[in-house]
Amino acid sequence: xxxxxxxxxxxxxxxxxxxxxxxxxxxxxxxxxxxxxxxxxxxxxxxxxxxxxxxxxxxxxxxxxxxxxxxxxxxxxxxxxxxxxxxxxxxxxxxxxxxxxxxxxxxxxxxxxxxxxxxxxxxxxxxxxxxxxxxxxxxxxxxxxxxxxxxxxxxxxxxxxxxxxxxxxxxxxxxxxxxxxxxxxxxxxxxxxxxxxxxxxxxxxxxxxxx
Numbered sequence: 001x002x003x004x005x006x007x008x009x010x011x012x013x014x015x016x017x018x019x020x021x022x023x024x025x026x027x028x029x030x031x032x033x034x035x036x037x038x039x040x041x042x043x044x045x046x047x048x049x050x051x052x053x054x055x056x057x058x059x060x061x062x063x064x065x066x067x068x069x070x071x072x073x074x075x076x077x078x079x080x081x082x083x084x085x086x087x088x089x090x091x092x093x094x095x096x097x098x099x100x101x102x103x104x105x106x107x108x109x110x111x112x113x114x115x116x117x118x119x120x121x122x123x124x125x126x127x128x129x130x131x132x133x134x135x136x137x138x139x140x141x142x143x144x145x146x147x148x149x150x151x152x153x154x155x156x157x158x159x160x161x162x163x164x165x166x167x168x169x170x171x172x173x174x175x176x177x178x179x180x181x182x183x184x185x186x187x188x189x190x191x192x193x194x195x196x197x198x199x200x201x202x203x204x205x206x207x208x209x210x211x
Contacts, residue, residue: 007086012103016079016110023072030068062119064126067168073121077114082106140164144187145202146171151179157196160185172196177204 008017062070085106093102144162149170151158156176162169171187174196179185186205189198200208 003087007083007090010086010090011100012106012110013079013082013086015107016075016082019075020072020079023068023075026068027072062122065122069125070118070122073118074111074114077117078110079114081110081113085110139190141169142187142190142197146173146185146187146199148173148179148181148183148185150181151175151183153178157194160197160199162187173199175199177201 007013086103090099090102093099141162141164144164146160146162149159149161151173157172157174158179160171160173162171172195173185173187174191174194175185175198177185177200179199179201184202185199186202187197187199188205190196191198
């Protein structure tokens with residue numbers, strides 16, 4: 001037990017101990033109803049491969065499940081890797097700079113191992129979330145605010161991110177407004193022929209609502 005505690009709260013394992021503790025606290029809060037997870041794993045989520053986040057998640061097969069679940073599994077896998085690496089090999093590097101250098105090598109390796117383990121674990125879970133959220137995503141998020149990630153004014157199209165119920169969505173958008181990166185807009189209509197959402201600026205949407 002003493003060895004477990006010592007490794008858990010020593011570098012580099014302590015980094016993932018903290019992250020895993022945050023994830024556990026998040027799930028505990030969600031259990032008492034303070035966080036709503038409904039809709040977080042919609043399988044119709046449009047994650048574009050050209051965006052950093054969307055491309056990574058699609059490549060690893062992490063789409064279709066709630067982002068909090070993905071992060072929790074990632075932290076758990078990284079924690080286990082760092083823990084056993086430190087337990088079995090940490091003593092070989094002493095307690096000084098040698099151990100710090102050892103930890104700096106373990107951290108990225110643990111993240112990679114955790115990411116690969118997460119990619120394997122979420123695949124059998126994806127159908128569960130697909131069945132759990134049968135209402136089309138495009139109907140669920142109409143009226144939601146988004147933040148523009150990129151926009152080509154000449155083509156009137158781009159991409160935006162939406163944070164909804166713990167899920168981070170990256171969506172294709174179209175608009176006749178002059179939008180720039182980090183502008184706030186509102187999804188007002190789904191365009192099935194383009195698999196994109198028509199958006200207006202948040203100011204325009206609020207002005208129309210108040211009018």
